[in-house]
Amino acid sequence: MRFKCGFVSIIGRPNVGKSTLLNKMLDEKITIVSNKPNTTRTNIKGVKTGENYQIILIDTPGIHNAKDKINRLMVQNALDSLDMVDIVYFVVEPGELIGKETLFILEVLKKYQGKKYLLINKIDKSTKSKAIITANKIFKYLEFDYVLPVSALKGINIDKLIDLTIRDLPENYKIFDNDYITDIPEKFLIAEFVREQIFKLLKDEVPYDTVVECELVEDKSSDLLYTSCSIIISRDSQKAILLGKHGRTIKEIGKRARENLEKFFGVKVYLDLWVKVVNNWQEKDEYLKIQRLL
Incomplete structure (x- = not known):
């Protein structure tokens, strides 16, 4: 065939x-x-x-x-x-x-x-x-x-x-191995799963003013993955919205993202989230690179 x-x-x-x-x-x-x-x-x-x-x-x-x-x-x-x-x-x-x-x-x-x-x-x-x-x-x-x-x-x-x-499709040789699914780097995938929940839980401009950077991924054991992500926003006024009353919003973002990551990786995931304010990050190359746009 x-x-x-x-x-x-x-x-x-x-x-x-x-x-x-x-x-x-x-x-x-x-x-x-x-x-x-x-x-x-x-x-x-x-x-x-x-x-x-x-x-x-x-x-x-x-x-x-x-x-x-x-x-x-x-x-x-x-x-x-x-x-x-x-x-x-x-x-x-x-x-x-x-x-x-x-x-x-x-x-x-x-x-x-x-x-x-x-x-x-x-x-x-x-x-x-x-x-x-x-x-x-x-x-x-x-x-x-x-x-x-x-x-x-x-x-x-x-x-x-x-x-x-x-x-x-043209007749051609196979380019990727049978078990290859995506070109997404592990850190980028983790950051995207966090960003997805920001889009789902927050309204108006906050999701569009947000970029997520996965800073650390470590295998703590054969069935536990530790990861740490920074949620970067454009303005100080958005920080309270992202955190929510008594930190409830960011906890819910972390909970939902962690559940999806556990389904994808098939292991337990410990997810740390931090919030940083960087004015006008959308115009800065270092943050556009995080989004794989440069």
Whole structure:
């Protein structure tokens, strides 16, 4: 049986379910999700290997109208992913408006020479007719090789998507070992699991003004992992919000992050969290590097 191997970029506006799609296709949680836009800040590779195929999926930040340096780099990372892939998944929602961000993505995709899939996600919360209307609107601007309604959350049509992808991948040698799942460094993964809970528990601007740095990871024993993370925020006024009354908020962030880390690593995790204030960290290269944006 011929072996197929290649790269797939998952692109779209913020909060359309790109990270949820990656996790579902891998049957593994490697990238964080929340109901807030721009949760994903950098390109993340996930590798799905079967008997006769290897799909290297790239989850990208949402393409949006970027103003500050961190957001401009996020968008550029997403666009750069198109230079190296064999297939692009353009993820939209049923009823999506064809606004400036969508039009920008479609203009970029007009220049892309590989296979293009239009994935209409969150079909479990919508209707077939609404998905068809959305596809017809988008096809007025650009035609795609496939249109597929999916639900990344419920797994609807994910197997079909994988089958189509395998068929379109080039014949190639396997790039990664069978047990390789992601290119995410251990420290970055731990920091992201903490940041995910900040997005889920806090409102307004605080999550977007936050970066998490994992400073220490140690195996204390065969079944205990110790890790320490700093939560870096932009303003002193945000520190009380992050800590919460009697420290309840940061304790809950730590508890939820620890539970997810224990599921991922399969061992007990001791997680220490600290809070630091760094004014305007979004414009400083040392903190952009933490987010793998430089």
